Amino acid sequence: MTSDVPAHLVARTREVGDVSDLLQRLPADAPGREISAWVRGGDGLVGWGRVAGIATCGASRFCDAELWWRDTIAEAEIHDEVGVVGSGPIAFGSFAYSVDSHEESMLVVPRVVLGRRDGRCFVTTTTWSTGTAVSSADTAVVPDPQPAPQGPGVVTFADGALPGPAYETAVAEAVRRITAGDLDKVVLARDLLAEAERPIDPRFLLHRLAESYANTWVFAVDGLVGATPEMLVRLERGLVTSRILAGTIRRTGDDERDLALAASLARSSKDLEEHEYAVRSVADVIARFCTSVNTPESPFVLHLPNVMHLATDVAGRLTNGASVLSLAQALHPSAAVCGTPKPAAEAVITELEHMDRARYAGPVGWIDAHGDGEWGIALRSGAVDPDGHHMRLFAGCGIVAGSDPASELAESDAKLVPMRTALAGEERT
Template identity: 65%
Template sequence: MVVTTLPASAPMVVRTTEVPDPGPLLELLPEDFPMAWVRQGEGVVGWGQAARFDTIGANRFVAADRWWRRMVGTAVVRDEVRLPGSGPVAFGSFAFDDVPGSSSLVLPDTVVGHRSGRWWVTTIDVTGNLPGGAALPDVSRARRPAAVAYADGAHSGTEWEAIVAEAVRRITAGELEKVVLARDLIAESPEPIDLRWPLQRLSDGYPHCWTFSVDGMIGATPELLVRRERGLVTSRVLAGTIRRTGDDEHDLALAASLARSSKDLEEHEYAVRSVADALAPFCSSMNVPESPFVLHLPNVMHLATDLAGVTDSDASSLALAAALHPSAAVGGTPTAVALDVIREIEGLDRARYAGPVGWMDGRGDGEWGIALRSAEVSGSRLRLFAGCGIVAGSDPAAELAESVAKLVPMRDALSS
């Protein structure tokens, strides 16, 4: 099933104009339908809806990529900036699994970007007319959420521990090597959530993550699935996690233990191998570090590896994201077996959690993260998600504690 909001027969007309520093990107967003992809103050934000493409099913990535190519193939573009993220930009959020869950690619009518000391505004018209200038609207301040109440999602903590134990049993029996299991937490507010509030809190608290908002899916992901930029392809793989204590000396000792942990190194190796294998057909050369580094975030530490490659392929960033999804970091190993186990025992509709989220420009360049440390928002109700990689040495109670730590960013963003 595909639902498409298409422009009229006239070509899309796009104007990108360089502007002086307009201030923090997230503070430019209106309350209605904000879209964002921001890290350390740089990135792109957008609002309005010039066109969109909604789809479900196994063909969702190919269908969305084809739609975008058609849109930009006939576009009239005036771009005086010519940086990745200038010109026409679509924001996307995709379902984790083939079914259920919808996926969308949204073309805003206004996009503001910031990169390397330059700022620009892109305006889009899909009726064939040259869009107006680069004036930015006045917006209200973000509204703090009213008191938020939390409740178990699909499973209680005890029930989820039993699911983890079943996964460990299957791994020990040799059915698979690793599976990633997710859980959700329900948050309710007396009134609709102003998404700009948690977005600004996430960006401030986790500046080294990619803060995103696309079609009601918000979060701050530490994991870059893929970036395509002028022939260079990069990916950041995270797998293997330990919770921080707040004591710097103790945390350094924990980081050292994480770097030596056979269980976590095994989990990480699976994830790196799955990404490298998926990117290899698109790259003429690749650099895959032999050992991971420890990525320090405010709430947790991860084993991390940054991969890089050179591509001569015309595959877009979205096509590369589709080839990578789902990596072992969010699915498991072997992939097909892990996905079957997830469908059988997880008992959770992930929707767009752990699916690709990000943006793509008219040249096919873009950035796609994995929708982690995230929430699906519907009015005053949110579903918060967290997931953990399960291998033979996993302890259900420890995995539950890890999932609680991974829920902290979204919980703090709603209460701070």
């Protein structure tokens, strides 16, 4: 575990005029790995610079980060003139999927955060003080809209750990074990490697993802960039909500045909079974922390530009004062990204995927000084290497007894589309 925190943080939040596009305000000269974002439908948070942070790993990664954040906030000097969820000091975070991952998990406190919520816009500047002087100016000027970021040029894609035929073989083996009664469901992921002509700018990816996938939460934390449709947990003044997605069908681009496909998805016994496992895994955990838990009896179909998902929103009222990060720890990994029973699914993932998921499918989001915040699952995402020219893209599929290997490969290809198209309009395969 490594951390950097000054004697104490000083955070000042003030309201500003309307900021219509948060992503356009990310400074062009900010280092790419110091760009943070969590935006959906124009609302959300973007940050740049890095005042403090912690990197953790292993089984204690969530607890270490939570303790660090609590200690940091306890010593902080906070001047918040806005008083909404997300104003005041916040930390963006991204956590490795597995306790065995070589990837570090992290919380990052940006120097400047620009936020928009329910029509109110605000800017938070976080600096540090030794008790005698503040390290830099205590207010930030909201940047003007920035020039469009440069794209990465020609991008070459190559297979990762499992080429298509090998992925189909892994799916077939997982189905065999499910049929034999070893487990009920497992999520198998694959990666795709990208090499770019020019450095990959996270701002370029964020803009393209936000334009094409308005119903998702577009995010960036320390080089991990994506557009997730799945909210692992939101905590806002005691209200806990979660959106579970499991069960997927690829869109055709023909509206009438897609409506028919949506209806078939809603009736599909294979997809409904997969979805039920995922909902149960989340609802059971939320019930440990909440009262008045509401779990709809049937899912709805969420329409995205490239795919459609079965979706269920679960809600409850928090009873024990847990933070959103504690809730994310308790919920991760859900059956939507792991499987069930969890120990058996994790063993199959380790054996059949042949890769480290790193921060893919782990919680990603933010937490404020009150413990409120939003954490999604890092899906439809990729990680930019420190060299800037390489990126790993990820996609995964839920495997149950009725899964067909060729169909699951096609589904994984569909889930790779958002990041592939965000990277480049010009591809070489």
